[in-house]
Amino acid sequence: xxxxxxxxxxxxxxxxxxxxxxxxSAVCPGKRVLVPLGSRRHTGCIVGxxxxxxxxxxxxxxSVLDEEPLFDEQDLSFxxxxxxxxxxxxxxxxxxxxxxxxxxxxxxxVMPTGCEPAETDRFTGEQRRLLAALSDFPAGCALQTLTKxxxxxxxxxxxxHLAGRGLLTLEERLQPPxxxxxxxxxxxxxxxxxxxxxxxTEKQRAVLDLIESIPxxxxxxxxxxxxxxxxxxxxxxKKGFVLSEEREIYREPAAPPSFGREPDPLQLNEDQAKAxxxxxxxxxxxxxAPFLLHGVTGSGKTEVxxxxxxxxxxxxxxxxxxxxxxxxTGQLIDRVRRRFDDRxxxxxxxGLSEGERYDQWRxxxxxxxxxxxxxxxxxxxxxxxLRLIIVDEEHDASxxxxxxxxxxxxxxxxxxxxxxxxxxxxxxxxxxLQTYYNTRxxxxxxxxxxxxxxxxxxxxxxxxxMKQPGARRGKNLLLSSPLATAIEETLTRxxxxxxxxxxxxxxxxxxxGECGHVFTCANCSVxxxxxxxxxxxxxxxxxxxxxxxxxxxVCKSGKILxxxxxxxxxxxxxxxxxxxxxxxxxxxxxxxxxxxxETILSALYRREIDILVGTQMIAKGHDIPHxxxxxxxxxxxxxxxxxxxxxxxxxxxxxxVSGRGGRGxxxxxxxIQTINPDNPSIQRARNHDYDGFYHDEIFARRELGFxxxxxxxxxRVSSPxxxxxxxxxxxxxxxxxxxxxxxKDKMAASVLGPAEPPLARIKGSYRRQILxxxxxxxxxxxxxxxxLKAAGRRASEVRIDVDPLNFM
Numbered sequence: 001x002x003x004x005x006x007x008x009x010x011x012x013x014x015x016x017x018x019x020x021x022x023x024x025s026a027v028c029p030g031k032r033v034l035v036p037l038g039s040r041r042h043t044g045c046i047v048g049x050x051x052x053x054x055x056x057x058x059x060x061x062x063s064v065l066d067e068e069p070l071f072d073e074q075d076l077s078f079x080x081x082x083x084x085x086x087x088x089x090x091x092x093x094x095x096x097x098x099x100x101x102x103x104x105x106x107x108x109x110v111m112p113t114g115c116e117p118a119e120t121d122r123f124t125g126e127q128r129r130l131l132a133a134l135s136d137f138p139a140g141c142a143l144q145t146l147t148k149x150x151x152x153x154x155x156x157x158x159x160x161h162l163a164g165r166g167l168l169t170l171e172e173r174l175q176p177p178x179x180x181x182x183x184x185x186x187x188x189x190x191x192x193x194x195x196x197x198x199x200x201t202e203k204q205r206a207v208l209d210l211i212e213s214i215p216x217x218x219x220x221x222x223x224x225x226x227x228x229x230x231x232x233x234x235x236x237x238k239k240g241f242v243l244s245e246e247r248e249i250y251r252e253p254a255a256p257p258s259f260g261r262e263p264d265p266l267q268l269n270e271d272q273a274k275a276x277x278x279x280x281x282x283x284x285x286x287x288x289a290p291f292l293l294h295g296v297t298g299s300g301k302t303e304v305x306x307x308x309x310x311x312x313x314x315x316x317x318x319x320x321x322x323x324x325x326x327x328x329t330g331q332l333i334d335r336v337r338r339r340f341d342d343r344x345x346x347x348x349x350x351g352l353s354e355g356e357r358y359d360q361w362r363x364x365x366x367x368x369x370x371x372x373x374x375x376x377x378x379x380x381x382x383x384x385x386l387r388l389i390i391v392d393e394e395h396d397a398s399x400x401x402x403x404x405x406x407x408x409x410x411x412x413x414x415x416x417x418x419x420x421x422x423x424x425x426x427x428x429x430x431x432x433l434q435t436y437y438n439t440r441x442x443x444x445x446x447x448x449x450x451x452x453x454x455x456x457x458x459x460x461x462x463x464x465x466m467k468q469p470g471a472r473r474g475k476n477l478l479l480s481s482p483l484a485t486a487i488e489e490t491l492t493r494x495x496x497x498x499x500x501x502x503x504x505x506x507x508x509x510x511x512x513g514e515c516g517h518v519f520t521c522a523n524c525s526v527x528x529x530x531x532x533x534x535x536x537x538x539x540x541x542x543x544x545x546x547x548x549x550x551x552x553x554v555c556k557s558g559k560i561l562x563x564x565x566x567x568x569x570x571x572x573x574x575x576x577x578x579x580x581x582x583x584x585x586x587x588x589x590x591x592x593x594x595x596x597x598e599t600i601l602s603a604l605y606r607r608e609i610d611i612l613v614g615t616q617m618i619a620k621g622h623d624i625p626h627x628x629x630x631x632x633x634x635x636x637x638x639x640x641x642x643x644x645x646x647x648x649x650x651x652x653x654x655x656x657v658s659g660r661g662g663r664g665x666x667x668x669x670x671x672i673q674t675i676n677p678d679n680p681s682i683q684r685a686r687n688h689d690y691d692g693f694y695h696d697e698i699f700a701r702r703e704l705g706f707x708x709x710x711x712x713x714x715x716r717v718s719s720p721x722x723x724x725x726x727x728x729x730x731x732x733x734x735x736x737x738x739x740x741x742x743x744k745d746k747m748a749a750s751v752l753g754p755a756e757p758p759l760a761r762i763k764g765s766y767r768r769q770i771l772x773x774x775x776x777x778x779x780x781x782x783x784x785x786x787x788l789k790a791a792g793r794r795a796s797e798v799r800i801d802v803d804p805l806n807f808m
Contacts, residue, residue, distance in 0.1 A: 003027055003061065004048035005035055012089025014047060018058040027061075029076055030069025034062040034104055040172055043103035045094050047076060070098060071365070075382045078419050082380075082412060087784055087800040088405045096405040097380045099361050101179035101354035109173045110159065111140030115166050126150075127158050134168060143170075179354045184249045185219040187211050187233055187242055204241075207232050211242065219244070250359040250368070253347050256333055256598045266453060268307075272300050275447035279308045282423035283315070283387055290414055292394075292439050293427040295449025296458060296688065297659020298623070301427045302332060304449075305390050306339050308425070313344070313370055317387030321373045322413060324396035324620065326351055331601065331623060332392070333373055340371060348374035348381050351594065376401060376409030379416060386420040389413050393620060394426035394435060395652055400805045408803060410435075429659060429690075430652040433701070436694055437708040452663075459630065459661040459668030461686040465677040478570050483631045483671040484577060490629040491581055491610060495666065497629040499574065499613045500657050502637055503529075503566040510537065512552035513559035519549070525761040531589065532568060542763040570633060571613045578611065586614035619657035625664030630657055635674040635682055642758050643807050644706050647681045651693050654685035707803075711777050713784050714804040715770040717754070719797050722766040728794055729754035729768035735790040736772060739783050749774030749783055759808050769807070 001019040006012075017035055019027055027033070027046055035044050036059050043065065071079070083093040112134050117123070123131070133149040134141070147155050162168050189211055200208070207226055211217045222229035236242045268276065275293055282289035295301045309319045323332060326349035337345060346360045346369035363369045365382040372378055376399050391399070391413050399410040410426065417424035426435055426444075439446035452458065464471055464480045471480045478501070479487070490497050509527035511518045519528050521539035528537035530548060538545040551558055571585045584600055591597040597617070603609050605624055612618060638650040654672060662668020674682055684693035702709050715732060719725035736751045743749075752771040760767055770787075774780050784800050791798045 001027070002050050002053050002058065003033070003046050004050060005033060005044035005061070006047045006091040006094050007035065007037060007042055007044040008091045008095030009037065009040075009042050012092030012095075014090055015044070016050065016053050016055055016058060017061045020060050023061065023064055026064040028069055029073060030066075030071045032065040032070070032103070034065060034174075035059070036062065040106045040108075041104075041174060042106055044091065045070075045098070047080075047090065047094075065104065070361070071382045074419060075380075078416060079380065081415060081419075082405070082407055085781075086405055086407050086802050087781065087788070093405050097377075099179070099354065099358040102177050102358055104177060105175040107173050107175055108143040109140050109171050110134060110137075110143055110146050111169050111171070112138065113166060113168060117165065117167060121165060124158075126152070127162060130155060130158050131162065131167065142173075179358045181248050182251055182355065182359070183246045185244050186247050187217050187219055187222065187244050190241055190243050199239075200241075204232055204236055207236065208241065218249070250363050251353070251355045253352050253356050253360070254595070255337065255342075256595075256602075266300070266303065268303065269300070269451070269453070271295075271449045271451065272304055275449065276304050276307055278445065278447055279304070279388075279423060279425060280311050283308070283312055283317070286387070286421050287423075288418045288421050289423040290417065290438070290444045291423060291425045292431055292435055292444055292446045293425050293449065294431055294436070294446055294690075295427070295429060296452060297429045297656065298452040298456065298458075298663045299429070299449035300453045301392070301449060302335065303453075305392070305425070305427070306336065308388060308390070309336075309371060310339070312388045313340070315387070316385065318364075318367075318370045318383050318385045319372070319388040320378065320381075320383060320386060320390065320413075320416075321371065322378055322389070322391045322399075322409060323373065323375060324393050324398035326373075326375050331605070332621060336371065336373060344370040346372050346381075348372060348378040350375065350377065376407075379409045379412045383420075386416075387422050389417050389420075389422055389424045391424070391426045393428055395428045395430050395432040396620070397649075397805050402801075402806050406799070406801045406804075408805075411803065430655045431690075433648055433694065433697060434708045437698065456662065456665075457667050458688050459658055459670045461658060461670040461672060461688075463677045463682065463686055464671055464673045466673050466675050471673075478565055478573055478633050479577065479631070480671070480673050483633075483673065486629055486669060486671055487574075487578065487611065487631070491578060493628070494626075495628040496604065496607065496609065496624065496626045497611045497631065498618050498627055498657070498660055499570060499611065499631045499633060500616070500618060500653075501565070501567050501570045501613070501633040502615050502653070503564070509564065510548065510560055510562055512555060512557055513561045514557035515552060515555040517552050517554040523762070523764045525759055529566065530562060532572075541759070567613050567615055574611055574613060581610040582608065583611045583613065584609045586612055586617050588615070588617070591617070616653055616657075619653055619660065622660055623663050624660065626666075627661055627663070628666050628668050630661040630668065630670045632657060632670070632672040632674075635672050636676055639676060639679060639681065641808075644701075644704065645805070647697060647700075648693075650679075651681040651685050654682065655688065655690070658685065658688075705773065710773050710775050711780055712804055713772040713780050714801040714807065715772065715784065715787055716757075716799040716801065717768045717770070717797055718762075718765040718799070720765055722761075725766040725768050725797075726754070728791070728797060729770060732787045732790060732798065733770045736770065736783050736787050739786045743779065748776055748779045757808060 001024045002016055003019055004014050004016055006014050029046050029048060032043055032045050034041055041062060079097055083090045130150055133146060159170060163170055207222060207229060210222060219230060219233060233242060237244060279291060293301055293304060312319045346363045348357060348360050361381055364372050367384040372381055372383060391410050394410050400408045414424050438444040464482050466480060473479060473481050473484060487497050509518060510530050519537055521528050521544050523542045523544050524539055526539060526541060528539050531538055535548050536545045537548055567585055567587045571583060575583050586600050604612055607626055632654060635654060638653060639646055658670040661670055680696050717725050717729040733751055733754045740749050750773050752773060754768045754770045757767055757769050772780050772783055788798060
């Protein structure tokens with residue numbers, strides 16, 4: 001018997017192994033196995049059982065790690081599709097897809113022998129330091145630990161030399177998985193009314209009463225309520241009053257804070273009813289059908305989602321609800337949990353512990369839950385009877401993963417619908433241009449919600465031209481006079497305000513006023529952001545940080561000046577200007593602690609915050625009824641990014657943040673500060689005019705040959721050596737051009753580059769990028785595959801990004 005095993009280490013390819021007779025009944029696709037690969041042992045996943053193989057001298061699998069498979073054949077077909085489309089090795093793709101922390105890990109262990117060096121031995125300084133570091137670990141240590149202790153990237157050569165001298169030994173050790181199934185003791189009564197037995201003590205009777213009152217009572221629950229309950233249960237079990245058994249339990253994520261009482265569902269308006277009816281007809285047919293639910297902000301898209309999910313559950317099916325960032329949509333999760341039985345809901349996102357992710361994966365796969373809510377990685381979770389897929393805020397770039405398997409979960413959700421013959425609903429007030437184009441030319445159905453619920457008005461938008469005299473309150477102040485006045489008026493009425501500045505930190509960067517030296521990251525070609533509260537300069541790409549220096553390192557001048565502004569500085573200005581207001585800040589610097597985001601949002605909902613300052617985190621998915629003022633402190637940042645989607649992203653964020661205002665009974669106002677008041681994206685956002693923006697932008701895309709008219713594949717080359725990065729990039733670009741030139745259709749594709757990206761150096765690696773562009777997806781993939789083949793052993797320095805969103 002043979003098995004094909006995908007292994008995430010090394011090349012990430014699929015290898016064939018033989019199966020010992022004693023393990024043959026335990027193997028099936030979807031189970032993980034421990035296998036030998038080279039001189040090490042690794043965890044792999046069975047992806048096929050071939051009837052025969054032409055390969056000789058196959059090695060045996062060592063053990064089967066799972067009692068039940070982690071996915072079935074249909075899931076595997078979907079995973080394979082994603083691996084092929086995104087040109088990512090199948091073993092490495094499964095390493096991204098499956099829950100982390102569940103693999104047996106192979107570690108190289110370094111142990112001192114205790115032998116003293118011979119007098120004739122001669123060692124380099126690096127080798128002496130290695131031996132000194134190893135002496136701190138008499139019982140040995142993992143190679144990774146020793147490498148870190150020596151402050152080096154590789155010790156292989158020196159370890160081989162020292163092992164040859166008999167001073168240390170190297171061996172492989174297996175480390176058990178960090179995550180395993182969690183079991184709990186379930187306690188139940190051996191017979192009814194056992195607590196009336198006269199021989200019982202008062203404490204024993206209390207334990208029995210508690211067991212009787214709680215179905216599936218666990219020992220940990222008893223221990224949390226009654227002191228030393230475990231000893232009492234043991235005595236009761238000996239006397240025959242209770243029975244206990246070990247059962248597997250699911251680790252459940254903590255519930256987000258409440259955002260208040262869920263209002264009674266409103267009666268659907270005519271547009272909502274039509275949209276829901278179209279979705280449910282597709283659900284009933286059990287057929288793939290892609291929809292765009294295009295509704296203005298506050299139009300009741302969520303109510304349509306919830307009613308569609310309820311109908312699916314009533315018919316015995318399951319549903320997937322995807323959100324761009326789980327922390328940003330606590331209010332949506334709160335609404336789902338209030339509408340449906342909590343036991344039917346599973347959550348899946350990176351904010352969970354590894355144990356919680358593993359359990360939520362298996363909970364859905366086993367059918368123990370019926371609704372999965374998650375971020376982009378949830379698209380891979382096996383769902384038994386998937387009949388509806390919903391992607392909320394489908395335009396959001398957070399659905400695209402940039403590292404490792406660079407997939408777009410929004411696009412994969414559409415593919416998943418095809419695999420399961422299920423309708424897919426993509427919801428947004430500002431749809432991705434590609435999605436809206438698909439409704440006009442590629443068979444997607446557009447369902448429009450043009451009005452807010454109860455016909456509430458969209459907020460009135462005022463554009464503040466910061467170039468005009470009188471707009472600025474002072475030279476270095478961020479709030480204009482009109483916006484500051486509007487905040488004061490809002491506070492007087494007892495309403496709330498949101499202020500958007502999409503840059504965290506205090507200032508953009510520091511520089512020397514004498515010689516002009518700019519403080520940049522040691523590892524990346526970017527300036528470091530000043531965080532005044534911590535007195536630090538931080539790189540937001542590699543996390544390198546230093547204390548803010550009092551003197552210039554070049555000329556020793558003390559004239560250190562700042563440029564630009566971030567949310568920290570804006571919050572300081574707001575606090576000084578409105579000292580009696582309750583203010584808060586919302587950005588990734590203040591929400592690094594688990595649950596902190598939901599805590600701030602919940603406080604805003606309870607009206608414990610008057611003014612909230614934040615980055616784009618405040619622009620997404622929030623429905624706060626007493627927010628009547630939204631201020632955009634600078635609308636120009638996104639416009640100046642070197643990216644053909646800059647106008648689209650500007651329009652989206654301005655429209656989305658504007659939509660946070662006036663969602664209650666009082667109308668909202670929006671103030672947009674800009675130095676480009678006539679920019680079409682800003683003007684279209686002012687008028688809430690998506691169709692007008694689409695017509696402007698689609699014309700430009702057609703003229704320039706960008707998506708949706710042509711497809712893109714970005715090839716990124718990186719190396720610690722700038723010269724090697726440039727050399728490899730030139731080789732790969734020439735390979736791509738030669739391959740295209742040999743094709744029959746000479747217009748099949750074009751090659752742009754190689755060129756330095758805007759961020760030419762990140763985390764110590766120099767970068768180049770090559771852009772493949774053409775209308776034929778298959779031919780572009782073939783070209784990229786030829787490029788990977790040309791890279792050969794240097795393929796680890798090359799990353800393929802199909803349908804890229806990030807060109808930085």
